[in-house]
Amino acid sequence: MTLQPTRLERTTTDAGAELAILTFDDGGLNLFDQAMFDAVIEDIASLTEHPPRALLLRAEGKVVSGGVDVHVFDGLTEAEGTALWEDMFAQIAHPLEDLPCPVVYAAHGLTLTAALEIALACDIILAAPRAKFGLVETVVGLTPSMGGPQRMAERAGSGRAREFVMTGDLYDAATMLEWGVVNQIHDDVDTAARALAARLADGPxxxxxxxxxxxxxxxxxxxxxxxxxxxxxxxxxxxxxxxxxxxxxxxxxxxxxxxxxxx
Missing domain, CATH: 1.10.12 (Lyase 2-enoyl-coa Hydratase; Chain  A, domain 2)
Known part of the structure; x- marks a missing residue:
């Protein structure tokens, strides 16, 4: 595992616009353990303090993310669980949505739980044909609590959101496109997402x-x-x-x- 599970780069487009790229890269499954959450929170705070003109979220490795490391939940009391989700809204979902610039998410492979909830807080989601998506928290008796159900309902409708969350099944990119969750599918999703983010960064x-x-x-x-x-x-x-x-x-x-x- 790398020392830092995320990488935040600030680059410029050919036209000189600042484009930020936030990459999940822990050298493995990009699990959302405490280190990953802390790194993402730090990165989003930096982006909030100095917003770019567009942001791209992406991942390295075979998968976008295998989900949350269940150790994060082990032994939490009701009060601690409530505080955990309050922090996730306050430090990840809401400030990401509130960035005053377009935010693009590229999903090249399996995208589970927290990684998908973060995607749903972005403006535009691009996927590779082989990408699969799931909110599988039911396997530990939990419901997705970083805003996934309500943002899935906003994009796909409440009936689809209930199915998606309650079954805990995996859904392919084509289904997510049909439901309106994914905006576009590209064979080379990383290249397409970078091009789109650059185009948006160059805009008004x-x-x-x-x-x-x-x-x-x-x-x-x-x-x-x-x-x-x-x-x-x-x-x-x-x-x-x-x-x-x-x-x-x-x-x-x-x-x-x-x-x-x-x-």
Whole structure:
């Protein structure tokens, strides 16, 4: 096992936009033991403090993750279990969703439990044809508790989410695409995900952040709640250099020629 089970790299696209890549790589099954959780929390805190213009989550090895190391749960009291999940929401799921940039997840193989719950907190999920997905916590008498059931229900519907979680079965990428959980399937998913993340990083970052804020409002309060914040969120974009420059570019040379700085 490597000393650090994750690797956070910050690179730039050909156009000069900062792209961050967070890789799960413990040299084995990328199990979510305490060291993995601690590393992911540290990485997300760094990303929150200094957001890139896009983020890609990926993994090295045969699988994305074999799931959670059950030692994490051994002997926990009710209060300790509650605190564990509160921390996971506060330090992983919510700040990941709240990043003001597009977040892409690449699943090249088996993606279980915590790794899938993290994927469901991302904006776009890409998968390889051979990837399989599961929330298999029922094998230890638990329900997924990092937001998996509710985010699965949001993407696939409540009936599918109940089936997915209660059976604890594994589902292939084609099924997840059909259900709306996975956005795209690619034979070379790592290359496709890197290309998509770079493309999004080169885009109008403030507009992408506004999109996430509006959809977040819909998720928490429905269409009318989203309507109530859209005017101000979108209106603020008129003060950005990206919108001003893109409008001028459109008027001068036509659509599709603008470049963006993220400001």
């Amino acid at each position: 970052t403030r507009a992408h952040a506004a999109t996430k804020e509006i959809i977040g409002a819909w998720r928490s309060g429905g269409v009318r709640h989203a309507d109530s914040i859209t005017s101000a969120v979108s209106g603020a974009l008129f003060e950005t250099e990206d919108l001003k420059g893109a409008v001028r570019s459109f008027l001068d040379v036509g659509p599709g020629k603008a470049t963006y700085t993220g400001r």
